[in-house]
Amino acid sequence: MPDGRIPQIGVVFPRTDALTKVSGEEKFAADYYGQDLVWAGVKRAGIPHARLKSLDVDQARQVPGVIAVLTHLDIPGENRQGVVRKDQPVLVDDKVRHAGDALALVLAESKPALAAALNSIRCELEPLPGVFDPEQALAEGAPLVHEDNPEGNLLLKAEVKTGETESVWEECAAVIEACFETPHQEHCFLETESGWAKVESNGKIVIVASTQTPFRDRTEVAQVLGRDHTGIRVIAPYAGGAFGGKDGITVQSLLGLAALHSQGRPVKMWWDREESFSAGTKRHPARMYYRLGAKADGTLHAVEVRLYLDTGPYDHLGGAVMTQAVEHSGGPYRIPHAWLRGWAVYTNNPIGGAFRGFGVAQVTAAMEQMMDLLAAKLDLDPVQIRLKNAVRRGDKNCVGVTLTGSAGLSECLEKMAAHPRWQERQTWIRAAGLLKRRGVGLAAVMQAVGYGPFVPDVANAKVELTLEGKIRVYSGVVDMGQGNAATNLQIAGSILSQTPAQMELILPDTDRTLPSGSASASRCTYTFGNALIGAAQALKERILQRSADLLMAAGPDELVLVSGLVRRVTTGQEIPLAVLAKWLTDAERIAVYRFRAPVAQERPAKDDQVRLHGLPHCIFSYGAHLAMVEVDELTGAVEVKGYLAITDSGRVLNPQTYEQQIHGGIVQGLGYALSEDFRVTDGLIQTSDLATYIIPTAMDVPDMLSIPVEINEPTGPFGLKGVGEVAMNGPLPAVANAVAAACGGRCYSFPLTSERVLQLMTAS
Amino acid sequence: MKINFILNGREIELTVPSDIRVVDLLREELDLTGTKESCGSGECGACTILVDGQSRLSCLMLAAQLQGREVTTIEGLAGNEGRHPVQEAFVQAGAVQCGFCTPGMVLAAVDLLGHRPDPSRAEIREGLSGNLCRCTGYQKIVDAVEMAVHREKG
Amino acid sequence: MREVFLPRTLDELWDLLHRRPEAAIYAGGTDVLVKLRAGLITASGLICLERIQELKGVRDQGDEVYIGAATTHRTLLADPVIQEHFPILIQALNVLGSPPIRNMGTIGGNLVTASPAGDTLPPLYVLDAEVEVRWGDGAKRLPLSQFILGPGKTSLGPGQLLTGVRLRKSADYNVHHFEKVGQRKALAIAIVSLAAVLQVSDSGRIEKARLAWGSVGPTVIRSVEVESALEGRIISRDTLTKAAALAQTAVSPIDDIRAGEAYRRTVAGNLLLRLINYAR
CATH class of the missing domain: 3.30.390.50 (CO dehydrogenase flavoprotein, C-terminal domain)
Incomplete structure (x- = not known):
């Protein structure tokens, strides 16, 4: 164990999973093989929009080593899946709607046989005119992605209006209008989509998958296979990164189907990087029209926003992402008059889906640049204009919802204003070398925690005293790298006074752990942690009470739990937990606890669909970010020389895992800001691998400084709020504001490649 | 074809298809799944192994090339006294998140420290620049390598 | 399955090239094996040059320095002769690919790939590098600029191999x-x-x-x-x-x-x- 001590809250607790990961022992979904393994793979369309005329798999079936070639005709249940709207076929039956659509599933004895069979499938596809721009897709006469959708290519529209919308602009001393465009962003988790499945002797289908959502997957797979969900077990090992890209079905349904045709042999599917790019989801590209007005003193008065999000051909979570974007589009500010609209639109581009930030990275990119433009126009300090308008607890936010939870943005901004990196920025800027320009930029960020008002944001924790006297914690929420599994040990260990060596961890498994929702929405430790505290406390009380009875003590107050045993402080008598466990019934050794996250009572959107898709939230994390950039005058290359993030995500449970989330979010955001230029031309991905889609290496990012502002969130476990996403939202606008300051002009399309920045410098 | 090489300190002899990639040989034939694959084309470093002490990409090596070599995978890095100092530093410094880049990253760091025992932070970043990580932002990995250096110095 | 050959001498190689003229040749594998995965190479055999000692290493020959074509970038970076006389090549090698790519990739590979983006090419051009091409019973020396003809194209004929690079030491440049x-x-x-x-x-x-x-x-x-x-x-x-x-x-x-x-x-x-x- 990394640490033989009993974990404490608020103190560094080296992650227990690091031990098995650093030694190579930890088994990810991609690491499952087994005797008599069958390889499964998918034939993909390769063109963005086409009618499926015929599919000839005979030749593929003849390839030596091929076990089965399956098409939509082999799907026993429903051939449509999706988190909210079921609009995505498992295997295409009528139309190809994007180039990554799956046409056929092949099972083979070996990888070479699989490849040969996939190459021998002949498909007759009649190309259809495609639609590749969300605004064009809404125009009259645009090709339809789903002919049966009554609203054409519109998936969902969300609208929130507060105050007035017409007369208010005349009351502003300054009004800024601008349009921003952000691109797709690819998750680039290191473990591409993978899984393993097998039908057990009792007929149950076991699926081991790299997923964020084992319980929801089970339901979806059951529907596809036309079975009861009890006939399916989904196991979710540590995922090798996910970031939203494994929120929902990737390989699971295909593997379930494959397992039905593998004669009891285990089946493995592991997408290569190119397939991950083509078939996986991405952050939605957004076109964002903004109008923002303020009084002369910088008080924000009105905002009007129109957001167009390209969701590709399937909802996936596009409606929810767009709704969340609308909710955050006015930023973490008090704005009395807001008219915020968003459209999630079907196209034949790659699928838009969940990605850390969930719509907020896009709108923060726009809104925080609007704030700098406004500050410049009014000749105000960028920190002060944000501070003047920052939401505080009890305020109404930009969608008119009263913030009942903690809101520490002002504290973050005040710390930023006083920080040497801000205070001494002019000195730093002036020290730029020959042929270099420097700039410092800011952004204020926020991120909602949890699912919102409608979908129950629930976790069910389970803790067991095993017969061996150990504390077994059943994690209900997947650990995709963020460290919540180890945090669960930390929480349970701190409450039950056990060292890591005295504890065991069960990772999410639909047969063993309890449903606790997805690993997403900055909710993992917030929601599950609350449930776990309840379960651990219940078990602790039971252990102490039953020990008191056994030792004939007056009551549990005389007893304390220490690692591995219970001690009676008045006499020094001890009962090892392994002994106590034998005195308890199986039911008594287990404690469970359910927690549901609080929801906002106000209803800012009239449309119930918008509420269903998650608006509004009531708990938010906040932050203030600062980027120090140096621009090369000859090449336009932007180098981030320093970065500071001051974050309010409530109390910090483990400073190390907390900082991991901040650092990771910042660097993913820096990639989004500077190099991750995902290119799609007429529905075809041009940046199809890691050689052409450029994520940062260790040399491309600076050492970062992260400062927590620990304001207690009364509803959070030990006062915590979610921290998984909030840092993702700052880098693009902070860097963009810094580059604008350095170059005297601004780009409105992202990322800020050297090419764009050089053009900008030439123009200005 | 038949190949002989030293794998994690043990001499082994195998009969393998000569053109099987080393990453597949390790993962599929030898059950050493600590060596990861993430791109298959030398762009990410997840499949890094040490061959005669130098980091190599096992996705761009064929089994035949192992003949007579000394190979260390992540599973063979720990000594009798337990974790290698770099592994220990990765745990303590919080350099591990999802963990999928970790084996390759650790081995890259071991190679780096083998020929540059006291690197600056910039040199560490350079030494690890063939290994992509999407979780950590690299900072704690750099911290870990520094920590390993300082502990080695005592 | 493709046959993979690891000749240990040039004579073995000439013999192989004669027997298997269609085989693809690689040294570090950082280019050829990537193309193989992408299906861009369909050769039924592969010849790996990494065991041919004659193709490896840096030889200081007085006015000239000879670099074996299968010398890895890492070896070059660590070589005191290269460091002393050809710092511009060192600068380029330092930013070539990544450490594992430099451990595997070779200077000959960089030249034979003949990508206009090959990092060693511009330094070798300004250094007026010459390359040595050999075949079963012959050899020639030609300027690098005559060796590389276009993107991915060299003047190598069938049965020929780029065996080395020659650089003249020069005190001209500071x-x-x-x-x-x-x-x-x-x-x-x-x-x-x-x-x-x-x-x-x-x-x-x-x-x-x-x-x-x-x-x-x-x-x-x-x-x-x-x-x-x-x-x-x-x-x-x-x-x-x-x-x-x-x-x-x-x-x-x-x-x-x-x-x-x-x-x-x-x-x-x-x-x-x-x-x-x-x-x-």
Whole structure:
């Protein structure tokens, strides 16, 4: 164990999973093989929009080593899946709607046989005119992605209006209008989509998958296979990164189907990087029209926003992402008059889906640049204009919802204003070398925690005293790298006074752990942690009470739990937990606890669909970010020389895992800001691998400084709020504001490649 | 074809298809799944192994090339006294998140420290620049390598 | 299954090439094995050069230095002779690929791949490198610029192998400058690169200039006009700006996924302005 001590809250607790990961022992979904393994793979369309005329798999079936070639005709249940709207076929039956659509599933004895069979499938596809721009897709006469959708290519529209919308602009001393465009962003988790499945002797289908959502997957797979969900077990090992890209079905349904045709042999599917790019989801590209007005003193008065999000051909979570974007589009500010609209639109581009930030990275990119433009126009300090308008607890936010939870943005901004990196920025800027320009930029960020008002944001924790006297914690929420599994040990260990060596961890498994929702929405430790505290406390009380009875003590107050045993402080008598466990019934050794996250009572959107898709939230994390950039005058290359993030995500449970989330979010955001230029031309991905889609290496990012502002969130476990996403939202606008300051002009399309920045410098 | 090489300190002899990639040989034939694959084309470093002490990409090596070599995978890095100092530093410094880049990253760091025992932070970043990580932002990995250096110095 | 051969001597290799003329040859594998995975190479056999000692290492031969074609970038980076005499090559190797790519990839591989973005090419051009090509019973020596014919194209005939690179030591230059513009600082393919070796007098006058650009044409671009525009002049913003304008007309870049033609052209010129750092 990394640490033989009993974990404490608020103190560094080296992650227990690091031990098995650093030694190579930890088994990810991609690491499952087994005797008599069958390889499964998918034939993909390769063109963005086409009618499926015929599919000839005979030749593929003849390839030596091929076990089965399956098409939509082999799907026993429903051939449509999706988190909210079921609009995505498992295997295409009528139309190809994007180039990554799956046409056929092949099972083979070996990888070479699989490849040969996939190459021998002949498909007759009649190309259809495609639609590749969300605004064009809404125009009259645009090709339809789903002919049966009554609203054409519109998936969902969300609208929130507060105050007035017409007369208010005349009351502003300054009004800024601008349009921003952000691109797709690819998750680039290191473990591409993978899984393993097998039908057990009792007929149950076991699926081991790299997923964020084992319980929801089970339901979806059951529907596809036309079975009861009890006939399916989904196991979710540590995922090798996910970031939203494994929120929902990737390989699971295909593997379930494959397992039905593998004669009891285990089946493995592991997408290569190119397939991950083509078939996986991405952050939605957004076109964002903004109008923002303020009084002369910088008080924000009105905002009007129109957001167009390209969701590709399937909802996936596009409606929810767009709704969340609308909710955050006015930023973490008090704005009395807001008219915020968003459209999630079907196209034949790659699928838009969940990605850390969930719509907020896009709108923060726009809104925080609007704030700098406004500050410049009014000749105000960028920190002060944000501070003047920052939401505080009890305020109404930009969608008119009263913030009942903690809101520490002002504290973050005040710390930023006083920080040497801000205070001494002019000195730093002036020290730029020959042929270099420097700039410092800011952004204020926020991120909602949890699912919102409608979908129950629930976790069910389970803790067991095993017969061996150990504390077994059943994690209900997947650990995709963020460290919540180890945090669960930390929480349970701190409450039950056990060292890591005295504890065991069960990772999410639909047969063993309890449903606790997805690993997403900055909710993992917030929601599950609350449930776990309840379960651990219940078990602790039971252990102490039953020990008191056994030792004939007056009551549990005389007893304390220490690692591995219970001690009676008045006499020094001890009962090892392994002994106590034998005195308890199986039911008594287990404690469970359910927690549901609080929801906002106000209803800012009239449309119930918008509420269903998650608006509004009531708990938010906040932050203030600062980027120090140096621009090369000859090449336009932007180098981030320093970065500071001051974050309010409530109390910090483990400073190390907390900082991991901040650092990771910042660097993913820096990639989004500077190099991750995902290119799609007429529905075809041009940046199809890691050689052409450029994520940062260790040399491309600076050492970062992260400062927590620990304001207690009364509803959070030990006062915590979610921290998984909030840092993702700052880098693009902070860097963009810094580059604008350095170059005297601004780009409105992202990322800020050297090419764009050089053009900008030439123009200005 | 038949190949002989030293794998994690043990001499082994195998009969393998000569053109099987080393990453597949390790993962599929030898059950050493600590060596990861993430791109298959030398762009990410997840499949890094040490061959005669130098980091190599096992996705761009064929089994035949192992003949007579000394190979260390992540599973063979720990000594009798337990974790290698770099592994220990990765745990303590919080350099591990999802963990999928970790084996390759650790081995890259071991190679780096083998020929540059006291690197600056910039040199560490350079030494690890063939290994992509999407979780950590690299900072704690750099911290870990520094920590390993300082502990080695005592 | 493909047969993989690891000859230990050149004689073994000639024999193999004779028997298996269709086989694909690789040394480090950082290019050929990537193409193999992508299905761009369909050869039924593979010949790996890594065990042929004759193809490896750096030999100091007095006025000349001979580099075996299968010498890895890492070996070159650590070589004191290369460090002393060809610092511009060291600069380019330092930003080639990534550490594991440099551990595996070889100088010969970089040349045979003949990508206009090959990082060692511009330095080798300004150093007037010659290559040695051998075959079963013959050998020849030719300038690198005659060896590389176009993107992915060399003058290698059937049965021929690039066996080495020859560099002449020269005391002419006191400025060795290489700059690569990529999309990131490591694991990057050059969008534009510039290799420049200059002889600059104590008064700051450029006595001699040799320049080469990568990634802005079908092969490395050299320009006598630009070199002449620099020679005999004091390093100044004005001189460099004029030379930059000439350079922009000398290059012939294309649009690709990494950058546009106009950007490459502009930057090919702009990179000359960096030489202001060497003004006296």
